[in-house]
Amino acid sequence: MAKTIMVVDDSTSMRQMVKFTLAGAGYDVVEAKDGADALGRCNTPKVDLFITDLNMPNMDGIQLTRELRATAPYRFTPIVMLTTESQTNKKMEGKAAGATGWVIKPFQMEQLLAVVKKVCP
Amino acid sequence: MDIAALQIQMRDAFRVEATDLLAELDSSMLELESRPQDADLLNRVFRAIHTIKGSGGTAGFNEMAAFTHHVEELFDEARMGRLTITPEMIDLALQAKDLIGQLLESDSPATQESACAQVVEALAKFLPHSGKLSSNGKAKPGKVAAQNQRHKIFFKPNAQVFFSGTDPVNLVDELCTLGAATVTALVEEIPPLENLNPEQCYLAWGVDLMSAQPVPKIKEVFLFVEDESEIRIESRLEERSNETGKTEQQAAFLNIAGQSLEALDGFLSQLRSGTEPDRGCCRNYQRILKTFQAAANRQNQKEAATLLDEQIHLLEAAITNNTSLSEETKVNLEEGYQHLAALIQSLRANKPCVNNLETPTALQPDVASASAVPVGEGPKKEAAHASASIRVDQEKLDRLIQSAGELLVARNAFPILAKKLALEHGLSGMGKEVKDAGDHISRIAEDLQAAVMSIRMMPIRTVFQRFPRMVRDICRAQDKEVELLLEGEDTELDKTVIEQIADPLVHLVRNAADHGIESPEVRAQADKPRVGKVTLKAYNKANNVVIEVHDDGRGMDPARLKKKALEKGLITPSAAEAMDDRAALELIFLPGLSTAEQVTGISGRGVGMDVVRNNIRQLHGTTTIESHLGAGSKITITLPASLMVSRGILVEAKGEEYVFPIESVVQMVRLVRQQIHCHDQAHFATFRNEVFPVLRLADHFTGTGQFSEIAWPEEVPMAIVQTNRERVGVAVDRFIGQVEVIVKPMSRDFANITAFQGTTIMGDGRVALVINPAGFI
Numbered sequence: 001m002a003k004t005i006m007v008v009d010d011s012t013s014m015r016q017m018v019k020f021t022l023a024g025a026g027y028d029v030v031e032a033k034d035g036a037d038a039l040g041r042c043n044t045p046k047v048d049l050f051i052t053d054l055n056m057p058n059m060d061g062i063q064l065t066r067e068l069r070a071t072a073p074y075r076f077t078p079i080v081m082l083t084t085e086s087q088t089n090k091k092m093e094g095k096a097a098g099a100t101g102w103v104i105k106p107f108q109m110e111q112l113l114a115v116v117k118k119v120c121p
Numbered sequence: 122m123d124i125a126a127l128q129i130q131m132r133d134a135f136r137v138e139a140t141d142l143l144a145e146l147d148s149s150m151l152e153l154e155s156r157p158q159d160a161d162l163l164n165r166v167f168r169a170i171h172t173i174k175g176s177g178g179t180a181g182f183n184e185m186a187a188f189t190h191h192v193e194e195l196f197d198e199a200r201m202g203r204l205t206i207t208p209e210m211i212d213l214a215l216q217a218k219d220l221i222g223q224l225l226e227s228d229s230p231a232t233q234e235s236a237c238a239q240v241v242e243a244l245a246k247f248l249p250h251s252g253k254l255s256s257n258g259k260a261k262p263g264k265v266a267a268q269n270q271r272h273k274i275f276f277k278p279n280a281q282v283f284f285s286g287t288d289p290v291n292l293v294d295e296l297c298t299l300g301a302a303t304v305t306a307l308v309e310e311i312p313p314l315e316n317l318n319p320e321q322c323y324l325a326w327g328v329d330l331m332s333a334q335p336v337p338k339i340k341e342v343f344l345f346v347e348d349e350s351e352i353r354i355e356s357r358l359e360e361r362s363n364e365t366g367k368t369e370q371q372a373a374f375l376n377i378a379g380q381s382l383e384a385l386d387g388f389l390s391q392l393r394s395g396t397e398p399d400r401g402c403c404r405n406y407q408r409i410l411k412t413f414q415a416a417a418n419r420q421n422q423k424e425a426a427t428l429l430d431e432q433i434h435l436l437e438a439a440i441t442n443n444t445s446l447s448e449e450t451k452v453n454l455e456e457g458y459q460h461l462a463a464l465i466q467s468l469r470a471n472k473p474c475v476n477n478l479e480t481p482t483a484l485q486p487d488v489a490s491a492s493a494v495p496v497g498e499g500p501k502k503e504a505a506h507a508s509a510s511i512r513v514d515q516e517k518l519d520r521l522i523q524s525a526g527e528l529l530v531a532r533n534a535f536p537i538l539a540k541k542l543a544l545e546h547g548l549s550g551m552g553k554e555v556k557d558a559g560d561h562i563s564r565i566a567e568d569l570q571a572a573v574m575s576i577r578m579m580p581i582r583t584v585f586q587r588f589p590r591m592v593r594d595i596c597r598a599q600d601k602e603v604e605l606l607l608e609g610e611d612t613e614l615d616k617t618v619i620e621q622i623a624d625p626l627v628h629l630v631r632n633a634a635d636h637g638i639e640s641p642e643v644r645a646q647a648d649k650p651r652v653g654k655v656t657l658k659a660y661n662k663a664n665n666v667v668i669e670v671h672d673d674g675r676g677m678d679p680a681r682l683k684k685k686a687l688e689k690g691l692i693t694p695s696a697a698e699a700m701d702d703r704a705a706l707e708l709i710f711l712p713g714l715s716t717a718e719q720v721t722g723i724s725g726r727g728v729g730m731d732v733v734r735n736n737i738r739q740l741h742g743t744t745t746i747e748s749h750l751g752a753g754s755k756i757t758i759t760l761p762a763s764l765m766v767s768r769g770i771l772v773e774a775k776g777e778e779y780v781f782p783i784e785s786v787v788q789m790v791r792l793v794r795q796q797i798h799c800h801d802q803a804h805f806a807t808f809r810n811e812v813f814p815v816l817r818l819a820d821h822f823t824g825t826g827q828f829s830e831i832a833w834p835e836e837v838p839m840a841i842v843q844t845n846r847e848r849v850g851v852a853v854d855r856f857i858g859q860v861e862v863i864v865k866p867m868s869r870d871f872a873n874i875t876a877f878q879g880t881t882i883m884g885d886g887r888v889a890l891v892i893n894p895a896g897f898i
Contacts, residue, residue, distance in 0.1 A: 010168075012589070013135040014176040020131070053175075055168050069284065078286040084175060100286035101345035106178025106186055119345070121291055 003120060004045050006030045008038040008052035008064065009082065018051060021109040022116065035059025039067055042074070049120040050079040051103075051112075054090055062090070062097050069098040078119040082107075128181050130583070135180035137590055139225055142169045146218050154211045163200040170196055173221065185224040188237045191244050192217045198248065213243050269300075269333050272356045277307075277325035279349035284320070287346055293326050295342045300332025301372055325351075371468075374420040378465045381413040385458055392451050400443050407436045425464055432457045518576060525573040528566045530862060530882065535559020574615065581659045581668070582610035584623050588630050588657060595634045602652040603638050605630075609659035614666050618740055618760060622668070625733040629670040629756050630657060632729065637674030637754055647751065649673070665742075666760045673753040677746075679705035686714055699810055706746045710734045741784055769891065770840060771857040771883075774818035778889040779853075780862055780881060785894040787841045787848060789856060794833045806839070806850050813841070815850040842894045849894075862891065 005027045007018045012033075019029040030047065032038035034056040042050075050068065054061040061081055068074040078100040083090055091102055100119050103112055149166045156162060170193045178186030192214060198204040217240050223233050274296065278289045293304055307325040311317070332339065336356055343352050388406045391398055398406070414429040435453055439446050446454075535555055542552035585607045592605040614622070638644075638653030645651055656671040679702040686692045686708045692700075700708075708714060712731040737744045742760035761768075769780035770789065790808060797806045797815060804815040839850045862881040878893035 011138065011172045011176045013131065013138040013180060014172070016134055017131050017176070017179055055171055057168075076283050076286055082175075084171070095285065095348070098284055098286065105175040106183075118291070118295060118342075119287070121294070 002026055002028045003048040004028045004030060005049045005051060005116065005120070006032060006038060006042060006047045008032045008035065008050065008056070008061070010034055010053065010056045014053070014082075017109075018112065021112055025113055025116075027116070035061065035064035035067070038064055042068070046073060047077065049116065050074075050077065051082060051116075052079065053082045054087065054094070062093050062099075065094060065097040065099050080115060080119060131180040132182070134586055135176055135182070136225055137586065139173055139177065139222075141590065141593075142173050143218060143222050145169055147215070150211055150214055150218070153206055154208055157206040160200065163196065163206075167193070167196040167200050177225070182225060184233075184237075185221055188217070188224065188241065189221055191241050191248075192221075194248055195244055204247065210247060213240060216240055217244070268358060269331060270336075270356050270358055272328075272330040272332060272336070272339060272354055274328040274330060274339070274355075275325070275351070275353040276328065276343070277351040278322050278346055280321045280323070282322045282346060282349070285346070285349075289322060289324070289326070289346075292342055292346070293328065296328050296330060296339070299334045299339060299342070300330050302331070303329040305329075371420070374416050374422070375465065375469060377416045378413065378425075378461075378468075381409050381416075382458070382462055382465060384409045385461075389455055389458055392446070392454070397445050400440060403436050403440050403446070407433055407440065410436070422464075422468075425461060428457055428461050428464070513576075522573050522577070525566070525570045529570050532559060532563045532566045533861075533883075535562065575613070577616045578613035579616050579619055580611045580613050581619060581666075584619055584626060585610050585657060585659075587623075587627075591627070591630065592634050592655065595631070599635070600640065601634070601638055602641050603634050604652050604654050605634075606654060606656045607658075608656065612659040612661060612666055614760065621736060621740055622758075622760070625736045625758070626657075626668070626670070628729045628733050630655065633670055633672035633674065633754070637672035637676075639675050643675075662759075668758040668760070669755055670758075671753065671755040676750040676752050676754050677706060677709065677748040678750050682706065682708045682714070686711060689713055706748055709746060710744070738784060741782065743784055769860055769862050769881075771860045771889065772818070772838075772840065772853040773855040773857060774853045778857070778883065778887060779818065780860065780889050780891045781840055781842065781851075781894070782878070782891065783859070785842050785844070787843045789838070789840050790850075792837045792839055792850075794835055794837065797833055797837065808841070808850070811848070813848045813850055815839070815852055817852045819852075819854060844894045862889075 005022055007015050007022075007029060008031075009015050009018070010033050015031045015033075019031060022029050028045070030041060030045070032041050035052070036058040038050070038052070039059070050064075052061040052064055059067070065079050065081075068077070068079060079098065081091070081094045081099050081102040082105055083094070083102050084105050094102065101115055103115050146166060146169050149162060149169070153159065153162050153166060170189060174186050174189040174193055177189065195204070195210065195214070199206050220233055220236055220240060224237075227233065276289070276293070278287070278292075282289055296302060297304065305327040307327060308323075310323045310325070312323065317323075330339070336354060339354060340347070340352075343350065385406065388398065388402065388409075391402070410429050410433045414426050414433065417423075417425040417429060432454060435450050435457075436446075438444070439450065536559060539552040539556035539559065542555060543549040588607070589605050592603050595601070596603050633655045634653075638655065639647070639649075641651040644653065654673045656669070658669040658671070660667055682705050683692070683697045683700065687694065687697055691711050691714060692708070710730045710733075714730075734744050737758055737760070740760055742758055745757045745759075746754065747757070748754035768783040770783060770786050772779050772781065792806055792808065796808065797804055799805075804817075805812055806815045833852075837852050838854070838856050839852045840856075841848055841850050860883070862883075876893060877890045879891045881889055881891055883889055
């Protein structure tokens with residue numbers, strides 16, 4: 001069965017790009033436009049991996065990670081952050097909140113796929 | 122989808138999004154000028170720039186991203202409170218924003234280079250330090266030593282590792298993909314069951330890895346956990362000696378073993394099936410055995426070597442004497458193979474082999490089968506994401522498609538021939554063979570057609586993409602709240618169809634958002650959610666692609682439509698009377714009809730829907746409309762998935778065959794003479810409360826075009842044909858049936874004969890003319 005990945009980002013084109021990349025590699029992709037939206041959508045279908053931006057309105061990526069870790073189904077689900085290289089302190093915060101890994105923007109599609117494969121094989 | 126096409130799509134999609142962001146930046150920055158301390162504003166501006174940089178970079182706008190980075194830095198400092206925005210900075214920022222827009226538009230970023238450099242310099246003055254964009258494509262340090270090294274790796278993850286969503290076993294598996302590895306799980310720290318917390322990790326791993334990968338690559342496996350885990354890597358360059366590198370040699374041997382066994386099995390299956398192998402085969406077999414034996418000797422696998430020796434000797438006799446193999450020999454060969462297979466299997470599993478000479482050969486069938494992957498060597502998976510693509514001249518493609526389509530029609534000749542053979546020549550056996558051959562060709566033709574058409578297929582997403590922006594614009598212009606839902610974006614359509622469907626769809630979506638959805642206040646009053654919903658859905662259904670445009674807005678009022686149509690003289694009062702609600706809705710497709718109270722800048726001139734219907738009809742599709750007053754409307758477009766081959770109704774008139782395109786035929790009926798009336802040199806018929814004129818196909822084309830006095834037969838087969846405005850009954854001599862045809866457009870000499878859209882060749886080789894109802898009637 002194909003794995004389901006949720007991509008959370010307020011940029012439509014970023015979501016599309018991630019979606020194309022992942023769908024092409026055989027994953028099912030669900031989109032959400034910010035943290036709150038993501039929480040609303042993550043119950044069906046069950047998500048196997050979250051990829052989330054950090055800066056978003058309504059609820060940012062770090063807060064989303066905390067919220068997800070507090071829910072029963074997603075305590076141990078991999079969560080990958082999309083971050084820019086100027087946000088290294090965010091990486092620490094993310095890890096503290098329970099994120100699994102990160103991908104630095106801008107990224108090549110192969111990089112994203114490699115990380116996805118690493119945390120959610 | 123290949124990477125290049127994806128990139129282009131991404132760039133286009135991003136340009137659309139960027140236009141919005143840049144527009145927002147314009148207004149936000151101006152606001153910021155008057156309220157430079159507004160934290161919310163600062164954040165908004167920062168986020169917009171941040172997104173442009175991030176998404177733009179990923180979409181491939183590298184120069185733009187690099188430039189934007191500097192602007193982002195400025196606003197990052199500002200929102201952190203380390204910098205106050207001055208009008209001078211806003212000036213600069215606006216300049217930068219314009220440049221960003223230009224960088225996005227232009228395909229050669231070099232033209233903006235000097236302007237960008239200037240802005241960057243100016244920005245640098247305000248920044249506490251010169252922010253250099255660290256390249257994300259970091260050059261890999263040093264040369265990769267492609268030498269095999271032995272790494273002893275110790276990995277103990279943090280006890281809380283699970284809470285970061287990490288499964289340490291995945292990491293161990295990843296290590297194994299880097300080379301030949303032996304993994305030992307270190308379980309000493311696991312507490313007794315009653316003290317065990319299942320959410321904690323008590324395990325550690327020792328991995329012995331033989332890999333040519335450099336140490337940094339190995340460390341990369343632990344990239345996300347290295348800060349919290351205990352990781353030790355000891356690396357040693359491997360000398361190729363008999364003591365060390367054993368694992369690798371073992372692996373190599375098992376590889377050869379697996380391949381040999383496979384080949385041997387192939388030979389043996391011949392024997393099993395009763396075929397007599399010739400001398401050449403036996404020689405080959407023996408050669409494989411000898412190679413296998415040599416490898417076994419190198420690896421000191423004495424047992425295997427001995428078994429192989431026996432086999433080699435068994436064959437030797439047969440080969441030298443050129444005799445066939447005796448039954449006994451065959452049995453021995455088979456047994457020998459099975460033992461070898463068992464031996465190799467146990468080597469793989471590292472278990473002592475029980476050499477059981479009495480066990481039946483059914484013990485280990487095909488043990489070392491096809492995927493001869495030796496133990497420890499991980500699968501080498503290439504991420505084959507870059508697929509090869511080739512540019513093709515559209516004309517060549519069209520010719521290919523044409524031929525494929527013709528094949529599809531030509532295949533119809535076979536059943537006809539088969540029938541002929543059976544009925545006219547009494548050769549029903551022959552006939553069946555011809556039919557079978559024809560069926561086979563038929564299937565291949567269909568596969569070919571499908572494959573060829575798929576070349577031109579593109580996902581409808583390319584059209585759908587523009588709508589979110591359009592809807593947003595309408596919302597802003599009219600103070601409405603509309604949510605646009607897109608479904609089935611992956612549904613594929615022929616490229617030409619997609620290009621031609623864009624405009625009609627734009628019109629329909631505009632209508633839905635502009636006229637369909639009411640303002641939030643009106644909606645609230647009607648107990649509807651404030652946010653209106655417009656849904657654009659595409660899906661496959663049988664041989665068609667269906668596109669639905671649905672809104673939950675105010676719906677259309679059949680009564681009003683009738684009224685308007687009457688006012689404009691588009692329908693007669695009696696027609697209006699006779700019309701039911703469903704038919705009334707169809708009035709919307711009449712040119713000039715618009716019940717919009719005002720013509721907005723967006724739509725309302727009433728020239729839209731008829732054009733929409735025409736466009737769809739030209740694509741051999743149909744448009745239908747459903748609507749419920751107060752609840753919303755739904756327009757459904759059905760398009761044939763395939764362009765070239767269309768369906769038609771085959772009829773006969775005065776000995777000639779004609780084809781009506783199926784979308785123009787409303788119904789085929791059989792009227793009795795009494796239903797046809799004559800009045801004033803013209804014929805009429807009544808059918809289902811409708812009166813329509815009647816033409817006789819036979820008269821029209823073969824006669825002098827004059828009114829014919831020939832009596833009507835008892836029963837008149839008639840096709841009720843719909844042109845843009847009217848329905849006409851066309852009487853034919855005979856209906857033959859539905860056919861699939863390739864329509865070849867009329868050659869230029871005949872182009873002014875509007876009655877026909879083209880010709881087609883029927884399965885039996887005859888030519889039929891394809892009628893163009895609009896030109897004909």
